[in-house]
C-alpha cells in the first residue's frame with residue numbers, strides 16, 4: 268500500500284483521539300484505565316511547526332507517538348494526508364515519511380554502530396522495502412549521509428562511534444538521522460531538554476535551518492513555553508490528557524487566556540530570568556498533576572486553579588474561540 272501524494276489535505280489530523288492504558292491489573296484486582304490522551308483534536312499543514320507544551324506526565328509523548336504511528340489510538344481517528352495513519356515499522360507505508368527525535372541523545376544511538384551507518388539506516392531500510400524502484404543505491408546513500416553530516420556541522424565524522432561525541436553533537440546526529448529520508452513530519456519530543464542552555468540554542472537553530480532547507484513539518488514537544496515559542500508560530504497547551512488552549516505564539520506568550528498557560532509561562536526558566544516578564548506573571552502552578560487514572564470532575568484544572576468556582580468543579584468547560592485561531596477551554600478566560 269502506498270499513501271496518497273500531496274493533494275492539499277492536511278498533513279496530519281487527529282480527530283477526538285484518545286489513548287488509554289490498562290495498568291495495575293493482577294490476580295486479585297481488575298486493571299485500571301489510565302487516560303493518557305483524552306479526546307484531542309489536532310490539525311497540521313505541510314511544513315508547519317506546531318508546538319505542544321505541558322508539564323511532566325500530561326500526555327505529550329503519548330500524543331507524539333500517536334502522531335507518528337508508534338501507538339494506535341484507543342478511540343478517535345488519526346489521519347495522515349487524509350488516509351488512516353498506518354502503524355510505524357520498517358515495512359510501513361509511513362516509513363521514511365515520519366521521523367522522531369527523542370530527548371535523550373545518549374540512548375537514542377546504538378553505541379556499537381558507527382554514526383554514519385546510524386544515519387544511513389533509515390535510507391537502507393527504505394531501499395530494502397522498495398527494492399530497485401526509487402530507492403537509493405549504496406554509494407548515493409553515502410553521499411546523502413556525507414551531506415547531512417555537513418548540514419549538522421559534523422562534516423567528515425561519519426566513521427566515529429557515539430561515545431566520541433558530546434551530548435549536543437549526538438543530538439545533531441539524531442537530527443541528521445531524522446532528516447535522512449526527507450520526511451514530511453518530524454516529531455521532536457523534548458529534543459533539547461537534556462542539553463545545557465548554550466547547546467540548546469544551537470540545536471534549535473539547526474532544526475530551524477533544516478526546516479528551511481528540507482521543509483519537514485515539526486510537531487515540537489517541550490515542557491518549556493519559551494522553547495516552544497522560539498520554534499513554533501502556533502502552540503497547543505496540554506493538561507492531563509486534553510488540550511486546554513491553542514493559538515498563535517504572540518498571544519500565548521504575551522497574554523494567554525487559560526490560567527494553566529499563565530502558570531506554565533511563569534514556570535519557564537528563561538522567562539523567570541527576565542525581571543520585566545516576572546512582574547507580569549502569576550506564581551507558577553502549585554501542587555502536583557492529578558492522576559490520569561482518576562481525573563477531577565468538571566474542568567480538570569480546577570483543583571489547582573486560583574480562579575475556580577462552583578461551575579468549574581461541576582461542568583467541563585467547552586471550547587471558546589476568543590479570536591480566529593485562538594481558543595480556550597475555560598469559563599473565565
Ligand SMILES: Nc1ncnc2c1ncn2[C@@H]1O[C@H](COP(=O)(O)OP(=O)(O)OP(=O)(O)O)[C@@H](O)[C@H]1O
Pocket residue numbers: 288289290301302303321322323324325326327328329330490559
Ligand atoms: N505504556 C504505558 N503504560 C502505562 N501508562 C503509560 C504508558 N505510557 C505513558 N503512560 C502514562 O501516561 C501518562 C502520560 O505519559 P507521557 O509520557 O505521555 O507524558 P509526558 O507529558 O510526555 O511526560 P514527560 O514530560 O515527563 O515526558 C503518564 O501518567 C504515564 O505514566
Ligand SMILES: [Mg+2]
Pocket residue numbers: 327328329456
Ligand atoms: Mg514525554
